[in-house]
Each structure stands twice: as structure tokens, then as C-alpha cells.
Amino acid sequence: MQYTSTRDSSVRFTASQAITQGLSADGGLLTPYYIPKLPGNALDELKDMPYQARAVYVMKQFLEEFTVKELTDFAAAAYGPEKFDTPAVAPVHTLNESTHCLELWHGPTCAFKDMALQMLPHLLTASLTKTEEFRTVCILVATSGDTGKGALEGFKDVKGTRILVFYPKDGVSAVQELQMVTQEGDNVGVASVIGNFDDAQTGVKRLFSDEALREELDKRGFFFSSANSINWGRVLPQIVYYVSAYCDLLRDEKIQPGQAINVCVPTGNFGNILAAYYAREMGVPIDKLICASNSNNVLTDFIRTGVYDRNRQFYNTESPSMDILISSNLERLLLTLTQDVDEVKGYMQQLNATGRYQVSDKVKEKLQQRFFGYCCDDGETEKVIGRIYAKDRYLVDPHTAVAFSALEQYRAETGDETPCVVVSTASPFKFCGSVLSALGEKNIASGLDVLDQLSEKTGLPAPAPLAGLRGKEIRFTTTVEKAHMVDAVLSMLE
Template sequence: MKYLSTRDRSVHMESAQAIEMGLSRDGGLLTPERIPQIDQTFLESLVGVRYQERAARVMGLYLTDYTEAELLTFAENAYGPEKFDTEAVAPVRTLDDATHCLELWHGPTSAFKDMALQMLPQLLSAALKKTGEDKTACILVATSGDTGKAAMEGFADVPQTKILVFYPKDGVSKVQEAQMVTQEGKNVGVCAVVGNFDDAQAGVKRIFSDEKMRQTLAERGYFLSSANSINWGRILPQVVYYISAYCDLVRDGKLNMGEKVNFCVPTGNFGDILAAYYAKRMGLPVERLICASNRNDVLTDFLRTGIYDRNRPFHTTMSPSMDILVSSNLERLLFDLSGENDAEVRSYMESLTKEGRYEVSDSIKAALREQYWGGFCDEAGTADAIADFYHHKGYLIDTHTAVAAHVMEQYRAATGDRTPTVFVSTASPYKFCNHVLAAIGGTPKGDGVELLDQLHSATGVPVPRRLAALKGKERRFHLDCEKAGMDGVVLDFLR
């Protein structure tokens, strides 16, 4: 399987090289030249097997230069009991006959990013060997809260790698920040950026496309790679859990094989819902993809109008991992829906850079209407959803999951669609204790890790053990910078 750049179809490379590179040198995203197809027989073969085997089988369809034995070993390492607190890895919780929740936060950092970032370091390490690379990979990460910790957890002390994470100063939860600034490992670094996530993300992309920077780092024995969802090695492991969720529902008698489902996904950077789109394109029986945004509703407007416009106020919300106005992975969707028209995609991205907006073609607008439904949830709606699910359904959810739950009900009210729906739970409620406590009627006493015990006392829900271990842990990193100074931070880190 070859991989192409969304901005230049003449770029062709094997999957190992695509994972190693992370982002195409022309600024485009590397994407598979075709979407492998699965059928009912394939799905039936996965129903009775463990998550690790499902992961190896699905990923093997795309990573043709990796062996099945390699991928199974990686999956066993990534999703074993020492990393995940449930044998199911990504369990599906049924709330009623038509409503199910896919829990993606049972890994080491209590967020869905673990599903990919426990796998990516192994894929990258193998890629370095396959390509004969002798330089050290420097993983640059911009995070809106969860990717940073999950990436550091995955890459900590991995040979031939270093990882540097940028996060928006005052733009993540206290628990998320505590997870990052206390991270152990000799090869990790963290820096807060004065600004928002889009500023951090733009800075990382700028550094990737800076030829002079790449040359300087090469002379020092480094090359840049990415652990953000711009790296195909991040998106592919996420495709797996949608297919796995479907197989679990069939196994448990909640669905008949071939019956369609909806997926409702809370997303800011569009990576998580893009993975669901790829699963559907492969042949998974999916009816509608419901895109759930918070008050930063740029994706909702885009899906409804075909106009992407980042020229709007930026809101800091209780669901900070979705506080994003530039959704990088939308580029891969546009590439697919345009028939892999790299010139068309390039024109959209140039317009976004110059004017902060673009409008897609009528054919793409029609495809968006057919595939997606977009909705958003304000702060009051988020809190109401947390309260409703806790008090009436006995289910404690975090602020991002609450956005999905709220938008799912919006969709049902607007369309009358009663197709069985899986909404995606992306983080443990313990990562956002203050907002969850307030939503269920409590009064938070503090704003950091001291709230873990308070939320536990109020609900009886167990605290994930690695979050509990944050209490009293010493802070290692104190660095911050202006967005224009990110280049200097990278150069200092890689001396």
C-alpha cells in the first residue's frame, strides 16, 4: 500500500516511511492510495476474537510492509493488562436498546488518545529499522490537552526518539497539565505556549515545513516526526475501535450482522470522526456520522454550509480538548471527497491560510450532507448532559462525552432517526473533576488533583489508578514561550 500527499499526488511512499515522516514535506497529510474493503465474512471473523487480534487484522490491511506477526506483537504490547484496566480495551456500554457508549479511556492516561499512542511508538520504531534511518526522531506535538500526555507516555525512553510537547498556557484542565508537567522519561520535554491550541498547532506545522530548520536538525542528527493526528499512524489505530465496537454489539446480541448504526463523535481536530469515516468507507455498516462540537462550532457550520470559516471568536470551554478552530484532519476528508484532487485541496488550504476561510464545491457539499450531521453544544448543555446521565441513567461522563450525548439527542429530535447509535466517550470524568462535580450538584473545593477524592466521595466511581498517583507528584517542567518562540524551544531541546 502506497501513501500520497493530500497536496501532491505524485508523492508516493510505503507506510513505514509515511509513519516515520508524519507530515509530507509539502505540508500535506499522508493518506492511503486506496481504502481496503471489508465484508460480512471479515466482520464475522472478528466477532469472537480479542481486541488485539482485531487491531492486527484491520491495521494489516493498510500496513502492507509490516507483517501480521509484527502487528499482533505490537497490539499485545499496546493493549495488554499492564496498560489497560479492562480486558475489553475499548468496551461498549449499553444504556438502552438504541443507545450505546464506546468507552475509550481505559488506558494509561485515561483518554482516547491512548488507543493510538500506545501503538504509534511501536510502529515508528519498526519504521526506523525498515527504512534504515540512523538519525533520532524528534516527535513534535501540539496538544489541546490529552494528546500531549498520551504521546509522552507512549514515547518515554523509547530508543532513537525524543518528544517535545507544546500545550496552550491556561488552556487545559489542571489534571491534564499535571499529567504533562510531571511526565517521567529522559527523552521528553514540555512547553506551555502563550495562546490557544491553534497557535501551538500552527507553530508545529510551521516548524515542520521550515527547510532551514530541518537542515539544522539533520546536522545535529535529528529529523522531525509527529504524534498528532496528522500522522497516519495515529488515525489508523482509531479506525480499529469503530469496527471493534460494531463486532461487540453483534456478539452481545445488540445488533444483527449487517444492521446499520450511527456513530456520534465529539471532535475538534476531526481525527476521531475521520477514523469513523474510514471505517464506513471500508464497508462497516454505518448510517450517519454525527459530528459533535462544543461552543467552538466551526465544524458544525462547515458541515451545514460547506463553508469553513475560522474567523470567529475563540471560546475557552469546559471541554478544552475540542477548543479548536483549525481542524487539520478535515484535509484528508476533502482529499477523499474530491476524488483525490490534490489541486483542489491545495486551493482550499491556501485560502484557509490567506483568508481564514474556504468554500467547497457543490459535489463535496452534497457528499457532506449524505455522510454527516453536525451539531454543537454550549456550556449549559454540556453541564445538563452530565447531570442527566448521572442522575437519571446512573452513568458518570466527562465534559467531552457530554457534548456527544447532547448532540446525539439534538440529532434524534431534528431527524426522528431511531437507528441504533453509539456515542463516543473520549475521557474519564476524573480528568475534568471541577466541571463534573459542579454539574452533578457538588461544590468543587480547589481546581486540581485534590478534586479526585472529592468526586470519588460524591459518586463512588473509582479513580483511575494513574490519575490517583498524580497526588503529590513533583513537577518537572516549568517552561513557557510566546508562539513566535517555539522554534527556539525546539533548537534548545535538540542541542
């Protein structure tokens, strides 16, 4: 299996090289040359396997140079009981016969990023050995809320690595920020950026393409890589949980073999829903992919019109991990739809120069055959949280609520009652204030007392990783202008 750049078909890497490098030097995203198909009986075989075994089976299709034993050891370490609070790892909760919720927040940081970021450190450190890379890898991360903590926790004290996370100042929830700035580990760093997530993400990409900086790092014995979903090692483990969800529904006889399902995903950077698309390409019977956005609805508009335009107002919402106007992983989908690196490169050049691009009618038609886009604002998000809790006594966070809103809109518009898996991306306890407000509370407690307030309101215990934040020392207080992110990097590596 070779990996190529979305902007240059002459680029060829092995899986370990792609994971080590993270991003192509031309600014493109490293992507499998083709998507392998699951054997015809694979889903039947997988349905009775534990999550760890499913992960090995799926990832091996893309990682030819990794042995089954290596991947088995990685999966056991990444998804074991000391990391996840349920043996199912990514359980499927059924609300009714046509609506199921894939819970991806049972890991150490209570968000779906754990599903990939507990695996990535194993893939990366093994890749360093396979590629005979002896420099220390400096992992740069831009986060809209959850990736930062997930990456910090995954790479904490991992030999041969340093990790620096940038997050938008005043652009994440209080709990998300506290998770990051109290992070333990001798190889970690955190800095807030004045601006929004797109500023942080653009700044990180600029650091990657700064040749003078790369040369300086090389002199110091370092090189850059990424733990954002621009790194293929982040996207690959996400494909697993879509395969796993389908297998769970088969095993529990919620669907029949070969029966199609829809998937509804709250997404900002497009990595999560892209993984669902890749699962479909592998042979999982997924029909429609419903893309859910908050008020930052650039993806909704793109799916409906074929025009991607980030020149619009940016909103800080109650679902901050989706507060994104530049969806990096969309570039990988464009390559699949166009099969033309020059066309993709042209779109990306237009986006960089003008903030917008318009795909061809052929690409638009292909896109709309599979994807539907919907959005909702904070007011509707809270209403959905309240409705689901009142009807099903099931508590969801604001990101998951955005997805449920999208599903409601899709079904109302199309009348399609195909069984749907709604992807739940974070514990509601990471967004206590918004959830309590949605449940009718007027006086929201301050600090971490809000965890107790939500527990008392619902009878649900706060997840241990969040309750354990009490009394932790704040280690990181640096704030930088986006133009000076390089200073934070060089300071960390002194």
C-alpha cells in the first residue's frame, strides 16, 4: 500500500513514512493510493470479535509493513480497560429501531479523539523505527477543543517525542481548557492563540511549510509531524469504529446482513465523516452520509451548492469543536471525487488566494449522490438536548445534538427512515453549562462544581477523568499572536 499527496501524484510513501511525516512537503495530505475492499465475509467474521480485534483487522488492510502481532499489541494498549471505561470501547446505544447512537467518548479524555489518539502514538513510534528516523519528532497540533487533550494524553512521556498544542484563546469550553493547561508529562507544551481555530490551524500549517524553521529544527535534532487529522495515522483508526458499529448492529440483530444504514456525523474538519466514507468504500453498507454543522455552516453550503466559501462570519458556539471554517480533510474527499491532483491543487490554491472555490458540476453531482448537509444554531442545539432527554432519558452533548438536529431535518426533507447511526463525539459532562441550560437550569455553578450540578440533575456520574481535574496544577499560561507561534515552538525545543 502506497500513499500519495493530494496535490502531487509523483509523491510515493510507505505507510510508516506517511505517518512519520504527517503532511506532504507540498502542503498536500498523504492519502492511500486506493481504498482496499473488505473480503466478502468480513463483516460476518468481525461481528463476534471484540473491538481490539476489529481494529487489527481493518488497520492491517492499510498497513502492510506492520505485523499482526504489532497491531494486536497496539490495540490492546490503546483500547484496554485502563484506558476505556467499557469493554465495548465504542458502544452503540439504541434509541429506537431506526436510530442508534455510536458513543465515542468512553476514553481517557471523554471525546472521540481518543479513538485515534490512543492508537497514533503506537503507530508513530513504530514508524520512526521502521523508517530509521533517529531525530526527536516534534508534534504540532491545532485544536478546536478535543484533539488537543487527546493528543497530549496520548503522547504524554512517549519516548522520542515532543508535543505542542495550540488552541484558540476563548474558543474552547472551560473544561476543555482546564484539561489542556493541567496536562502532565515532561514532553508536552500548550499555548493559546489570539484568534479562532482557523488561525491556529493555518499557523500550524505555515510552520510545517517553513523551510528555514525545518532546517533549524534539524540542527537541533528535531523534525515536525502532526497529530491532527491531516495525519493519516489519525484518520485510519477512525474508520474502525464505523466498521465496528455496523458489526454491533448485525450481532445484536438490529439490522439484517447487507442492510444499508445511514450515518450522521457532527463534523468541523471533515475527518470524522471522511472516515465513514472510507468505511463505505471498503464495503460497509453505508448509504447516505449526513454532515451536521453548527452556525459555522461552510460544509452545509458546500454540499448544497458546490461552492466552498470561508469568507463569512465566524461564530463561537456551544459546540466549539466544530467552530471551523477551513475543513482540511475535505481535500482528501476531493481527490477521491476528481481523481485529479491538479484539479485538487487548483481548488486549494483558490482557497488560499481568495478564500473560496467552486467545484465542477461533475464533482458536485458525485458529492450530492452521497452527502447531505444540514446545520443548526445554539438555540436549536439546546432544544434538541432537552427533547432527547425528555423523550428517551438519554443525555447528549451539544455536538451530538447538532447531529440529531441534522438527522431530524434530513428525515423531514426526504422521508428516509433508513436505520441511522448518529455519531456521539463527546461526553455531555465536557459541556455542563450548555447541557444544564438545555435542561432548564438557570443558575449554573462555577468551575468544576458544574460537574456535580449536572450529576445531581440527571443522576449520572461525572466521568472519572473530568472529576479528577479538581486540584490539578495549571502548568501552561502562554498566549501568542498567530504570527508568533514559531516563538512558542523554538522555546519548547530549547
